[in-house]
Amino acid sequence: MDGGQTPLQYPDEARPQQPCGNRPLCHRTRVYRQEVRRRQYVNHWIPKHVLVVDDEASILKLLSSVLERRGIVVDTAESGKQGVQMVGMHSYDLVITDLKMPGVTGRDLLAEIRKSKGEALPVIGMSGTPWMLENTSFDAVLVKPFSQDTLFKTIDTVGATSAGVSTS
DSSP, X not given: OGGGOOOOOOOGGGOOSSOOTTOTTOHHHHHHHHHHHHHHTOXXXXXXXXXXXXXXXXXXXXXXXXXXXXXXXXXXXXXXHHHHHXXXXXXXXXXXXXXXXXXXXXXXXXXXXXXXXXXXXXXXEEESSGGGGTTOXXXXXXXXXXXXXXXXXXXXXXXXXXXXXXXX
16 A cells, blocks of 8 residues: 555455445545544443533533443533532432532542441542642542543543452
């Protein structure tokens, strides 16, 4: 091939009936690549109900959208105080919280969750400041910005750890 490019290899069941010719991104190629991307994000553990707590509306909207596309029911809280109330009222499989929020911080929320739910409810802490995530008792941490792949790998690791399964 010209320019050292290797053609996209299709598994037998996904091989198109007609070749795409010289078009680099025909419909069949796009569909195949979407399938490959979808397979990359397949988790072993997918929580059914997640609470996302962050004081930035854009983060709440983005994480909700990404998680809901996986079929996860997502509740959002715009403050740590609201997050504490929601954890008391609902049953969640996972909480994802920002650390730096006015009033009740992510660390405060974690302390309240551990006091009321113990270690049974996994909590992922996230922050744009990596040093804030050091020496915390979160089940896992995410440094903003992070990719969808990193998000789902972290969720999978937390789920496997909660279930006592090795992720290696």
